[in-house]
Amino acid sequence: METSGGNTISGKPAKYVFLFIGDGMAMPQISSAEIxxxxxxxxDIKIRKLGFSRFPVSGLTTTYDAGSFITDSASAGTALASGNKTLNGVVNMDPGKTEKFRTIAEYARDKGMKVGVVSSVSLDHATPAVFYAKVPSRGNYYDIGVQLSDSGFDYFGGGGFLQRTGKKGDQRDIFDIAKEKGYQIVDTREAFSALKPGAGKVIAVNETLQDSSAMPYDIDRAEGDLSLSDFTAKGIELLSDDPDGFFMMVEGGKIDWACHANDAAASIRDTIAFDRAIDKAVAFADKHPGETLIIVTGDHETGGMTIGFAGTQYATFFDKAGLQKMSFVAFDQKVLKPYKAETPAAKAKLADLLPAIQDAFGLSYDSLTAVQKEQLELAFQRSMGNKIERSVQEDQYLLYGGYEPLTVKITQIVNQTAGIGWTSYAHTGVPVATFARGAHQELFSGYYDNTDIFRKMAAAMALDVSSGSSVKVAAK
Known part of the structure; x- marks a missing residue:
């Protein structure tokens, strides 16, 4: 019998442990994907459950941090990875930034287990970073990248790096540092496919990066491009040859990014892609019953997403969201940005873009209400930089959240037509759902804090964390 933080298990500890984090994913994101x-x-008025929402154990998890009921990914991730509360923006340090926290991945590594970290966003972003880095600000991307290779973890996969040569481009390349630490860098599909067990320590960066060194939204992923499930499957292949087992964290990071922009279709498609990645772990668990634990959770909710909009009242039309063919980012990059570059603002006309809008979003201008047409025209003028009423300029963030006004207004109309509502372009403070399957799954039932997930994982893995997980920062 092993204990950790009041959690007790009987029998053998879990040998293979997966922690899947849907960034920005709470019940609205899950329910929307199922509808x-x-x-x-x-x-039919029914749902089609995702694979992980069928797991035998589920719970609710609170997400507040040391300074706010609305957390960010750094403080929420720190809670999950180390069992400690901290402030928004802080990665594995206390609110006073005088102590560094030890993470579940580091405990697993020191026990002899292999460790993998996978994310659809950059590998130095907040959620992947909380498993290996300790910095006072999540924006210290270069420092985080250096600490990645210092971790000695066995496998990193997914997105790239935001500051490979530092903020000013004048520091040593993160890849060169990693190679010195024994890492093999692969950034093509062919090299990725060629990776086999025994390859040693690996950093696998997706060949196609879309925005902020992240993998493309699944709605934009080209046929033949690698997916989150591919990176998960490769991690399993490379890590599972160790007799001491492994710990792997997989993040669906762009669920959050899509919700920040209130792009429901992109968020839903990435949630479904996240579920497909979890299927890879389930297939592995079926071959290793009694030894594998799979945990699925979110770090926070993003966007205040809800099922229901005043304009559709008690009805929903989610098939309307199915007409959308590309994310807000892809539309900006492929349609709006080139148009703005080629067309003087004085000569720009919304009519020029209506065919592209209908093709990308399934939105027919003729089907819009007079109010929606007016809103679309206003957003178009704002995107083109034309002068508009001062009151609209002052309400820019409330209207468009800092994104391209035209694109956000298009997705808002699509969402409203489908019966999907939003309250924010930021995070919200509602609890998230946690699901578990496999060895010691019962630990994850109930209503508990996000810091308890660290302790529950430690108990399931028989990791001794009783001495505490923090060290003082040396005085300069």
Whole structure:
């Protein structure tokens, strides 16, 4: 019998442990994906459950941090990874930034287990960073990148790096540092596919990076491009040859990014892609029953997403979201940005873009209400930089959240037509759902704090964390 933080297990500890984090994913994101999946297949009023929402154990998890009921990914990730509360923006340090926290991944490594970290966003972003780095600000991307290779973890996969040569481009390349620490860097599909067990320590960066060194949204992923499930499967292949087992964290990071922009279709598609990655872990668990634990949770909710909009009242039409073919980012990059570059603002006309809008979002201008047409025209003028009323300029953030006004207004109309509402372009403070399957799954039932997930994982893995997980920062 092993204990950790009041959690008790009987029998052998979990040998293979997966922690899947849907960034920005709470019940609205999960429920929307389940309604969407069924809406594309039938007109029946029912849901098509995701694989992980069928797990035998589920719970609710609070997400507040040391300074706010609304957390960010750094403080929420720190809670999950180390069991400690901290402030927004801080990675594995206390609120006073005088102590550094030890993470579940580091405990697993020191026990002899292999460790993998996978993310659809950059590998130096907040959520992957909390498993290996300790910095006072999540924006210290270069320092985080250096600490990545210092971790000695066995496998990193997914996105790239935001500051490979530092903020000013005048520091040593992160890749060169990693190679010195024994890492093999692969950044093509061919090199990725060629990786086999025994390859040693690996950093696998997706060949196609879309925005902020992240993998493309799944809605934009080209046929043949690697997916989050591919990086998860490769991690399993490379890590599972160790007799001491492994710990792997996999983040669906762009669920959050899509919700920040209130792009429901992109968020839903990335949630479904996240579920497909979890399927890889389930297939592995089926071959290793009694030894594998899979945990799925979110770090916070993003966007205040809800199922229901005043304009559709008690009805939803999620099949309308299924007409969208690309994310807000892809539309900006492929349609709006080139148009703005080629067209003087004085000569720009919304009519020029209506065919592209209909093709990308399934939105027919003729079907819009007079109010929606007016809103779309206003957003178009704002995107083109034309002068508009001062009151609209002052309300820029409330209207468009800092994104391209035209694109956000298009997705807002699509969402409203489908019956999906939003309250924010930021995070919200509602609890998230946690699901578990496999060895010691019962630990994850109930209503508990995000810091307890660290202790529950430690108990399931028989890791001794009783001496505490922090060290004082040396005085300068």
């Amino acid at each position: 969407y999946a069924e809406a594309l297949a039938s007109k």
